Amino acid sequence: MASVLIVDDEPENLELLEAVLTPAGHTIRKAGGGREALQAVEQELPELILLDLMMPGVSGFDVCEMLRASERTARIPIIIVTALDQVPVKERVLGLGADDYLTKPIQAAEVVARVAAMLKVRHLRQDLDRTLAYLHELELARHGHRRRTLEDLEGASREVVREPGDPKASMVLLVDDEELTRQFYGDLLVEHGFRVVAVAGGTEALEAASRHPVEAVLLDVMMPEVSGLETLEKLHRRFPDLPVIILTAHPSSQNAITALKLGAFDFIVKGLQPELLVVAVRRAIHRFAEVREKRDLIAALETRVRELESRLAALAGPSQTP
Structure with missing residues (x-):
């Protein structure tokens, strides 16, 4: 047994x-x-x-x-x-x-x-893990074949495939140590109008988040050297408002649950419908915009309060003695 x-x-x-x-x-x-x-x-x-x-x-x-x-x-x-x-x-x-x-x-x-x-x-x-792993590998293989066919027919460069036409499109940081996964999800996001910065590890992710105007992060939870959880903690300390979506191969992984406790915005299971990832990214970017707008509003209100306090102090003037 x-x-x-x-x-x-x-x-x-x-x-x-x-x-x-x-x-x-x-x-x-x-x-x-x-x-x-x-x-x-x-x-x-x-x-x-x-x-x-x-x-x-x-x-x-x-x-x-x-x-x-x-x-x-x-x-x-x-x-x-x-x-x-x-x-x-x-x-x-x-x-x-x-x-x-x-x-x-x-x-x-x-x-x-x-x-x-x-x-x-x-x-x-x-059984579920094996099925999801098979579906993920199958999707990667199909995508790789389609990508190679398009490149052979069109002679398209990697930059053209991975960059949308709108230079003002929201930018997503994709972190995964598997090249095929980076290609698959990167191309998927570009097809839906996002700009993508793809890196292979946690150290590179921190550097990329500092250099680029990233609005959301897709982060693999299982990576060598700097793990996904460690990268999440460092990102959260340096960029507390930046939403991070965890990528996991296991839907019941304790690491995914731990990531949510550490402040991850959401988690996506590899191998499920790719559209779910796009929806999660859009929700994360919307949240990021809302948080940023609230911070700007608070900063503007604080500035206005200081201006009013200065005016009141000026109107009061120095005290007069008879």
Whole structure:
């Protein structure tokens, strides 16, 4: 069936869960604490984790947070098994990325059912990821073929293909380490009237955002060296009003969720309808224009207030003494 890692600092709880799940055909691995659990995951990825919260040293909260922070382990289903039944505890751990929550004392039938349901969801996610990856590669291949055909027939240069006719068109910064992806989305945006600056990494993105009048950013979340999340944080610090749309290959990626928490405007799944990306870019540019207009209005009002204060001070004049 599936490889299940059980994490609990109480040996009797480990034995109980093992006894419940082994007859269902699952391969059981056990860890007596948070640090041991992280080591076990590093050695071999389980298909599902049953995780206790209250453990000495590295707690279940810590384990959940660390697993969700890594792309390698972010998609492992985690079911919390704990004696804590308070709503704030549930909200906290589910907010950290846990998938389900069971309260001790456990009911054997419920544990087996929850594990089976979570594994089914995991398999559906994997099928969806494979389908989206296939669609994305297919779309890139079709676009590359069409692009080469047009260039052969028309002798069009890259600059002509990627630049719209209107020099006043909104400019979009496209950041992705895959050249085919940059070509595909770059040409798509140009076809819809945008100007595009395309770069391959986070460092180049920061430089381009400083040099060009960018109004929106399309940012791949998975890149070597400077990651998409790190690039997002740096862009947000230097250009707080600039909307950033995350590109991800996984619709349920924890990195995409983290990006939204870090201030990303939206996220787009590669392989879905390209029109969705165009709509998201237009919404982002509209938001950017609204924020910029509000800032200009506030600055104008502040200037007007200072002018009025100066006039009032001049009218009051120096105080007269009899």
